[in-house]
Amino acid sequence: MKKLLVLLLLLAFSNHSYSQDYTPLLDYYNEWNLRFCFASICDTDLYYTNGDTLVDGMNYKVLDGYHYISRGFLLRENIPERKVYLKVILPSGISDYLLYDFSLPVGDSIDMKNPITPFPEDAGYFTVDSIIPRPLVDGNHYRHFYFSPSASNTVSTNNAIWIEGVGSMSIITAPSGDPDINGVGRVACMFKNGESFYSDLDIIDECEPLFILDTSSFEDEKNIVKAITTPSTNVYEIINIADITTIQLYNLSGVILESFENDNRDSISLNLNKYPSGIYILVLKANNNSKQVLKIIVA
Known part of the structure; x- marks a missing residue:
């Protein structure tokens, strides 16, 4: 009887720890x-x-x-x-x-x-x-x-x-x-x-916060390539691309849809209204042959 009582108490405590508290x-x-x-x-x-x-x-x-x-x-x-x-x-x-x-x-x-x-x-x-x-x-x-x-x-x-x-x-x-x-x-x-x-370290090497509270680090990094848009317009401004030579637009099936050459401009505007709603990938190639990918959404 005593063992049964202890078991019931343990089960009650376990259930309380998982079901009562909320994060x-x-x-x-x-x-x-x-x-x-x-x-x-x-x-x-x-x-x-x-x-x-x-x-x-x-x-x-x-x-x-x-x-x-x-x-x-x-x-x-x-x-x-x-x-x-x-x-x-x-x-x-x-x-x-x-x-x-x-x-x-x-x-x-x-x-x-x-x-x-x-x-x-x-x-x-x-x-x-x-x-x-x-x-x-x-x-x-x-x-x-x-x-x-x-x-x-x-x-x-x-x-x-x-x-x-x-x-x-x-x-x-x-x-x-x-x-x-x-x-x-x-x-x-x-x-x-x-x-x-x-x-989830199975899909990323390490987890480090980009922003630190209450410091000057709580700001966007400067001079990194970004895709900026107003929601629902499907017009993207790709900025900070002075070192980028080529921008290629792909769908998620890996099909290249468009390619854009950059002649030392710092930004370029892409109107994607002609494409169906979904996720698209921009592959940016730099002067040193390195590549960067940006994910964009067409609404």
């Missing part, structure tokens, strides 16, 4: 590194929260970096409900989305939305197949949510993964995104307040 997705400062590879060249997209704002009496984190540089993408978390929302403010209007619901039990489903991503915005319903606690960088266990399209879903075919405290293993605003390093990409590193929270 919020958003901290003071958050940084995600999305790793992707194309033609044996791998690179990392960076996105992060950069400041706070108040809208209609509610506090939001401003999502920045990657293709969120318009600062019109705002994240809000309801911690008691374990839900994360996105407000998108564009010239065309304002939209609100439920991105994550970490209160879902196994067997429940959620209507997934992927705003301003290469995935379907209305991705249909996904069902929670399993929730498995797994250790992250600090050694503590965090819930990993594994989803598959519900039987009624005629839009999506891929599975999706969320991690408590991290979000989607794909783009942060793509809860149903396919976390494929050879496609749109997969989260390799995630930092909270400059400290490593999640890392």
Whole structure:
């Protein structure tokens, strides 16, 4: 009887440690590194929260970096409900989305939305197949949510993964995104307040935050090649390319679509409106024959 009582207490404690506590997705400062590879060249997209704002009496984190540089993408978390929302403010209007619901039990489903991503915005319903606690960088266990399209879903075919405290293993605003390093990409590193929270060293050599809080390092690096656009325009300004001789545009199948020569200009404008929605790759060749890849989205 005593052994049975001890066993029940241990089970209760274990269940409490995994099911009662909740680690919020958003901290003071958050940084995600999305790793992707194309033609044996791998690179990392960076996105992060950069400041706070108040809208209609509610506090939001401003999502920045990657293709969120318009600062019109705002994240809000309801911690008691374990839900994360996105407000998108564009010239065309304002939209609100439920991105994550970490209160879902196994067997429940959620209507997934992927705003301003290469995935379907209305991705249909996904069902929670399993929730498995797994250790992250600090050694503590965090819930990993594994989803598959519900039987009624005629839009999506891929599975999706969320991690408590991290979000989607794909783009942060793509809860149903396919976390494929050879496609749109997969989260390799995630930092909270400059400290490593999640890392996947199978797809990246090391995880180091690009930005350090409360220092002059909390600024964009200068003189690195960037693709800048206003959301939904599909016109990209490629800047800091004085050392780049050739820019080639590929689709994810590896087909070259266009090639652009650069004659010592520091920037070039690319209008991609003629291409279907999706992810595209820019391969930039420098004077010293080195290559760099940039991932861009056509909405």
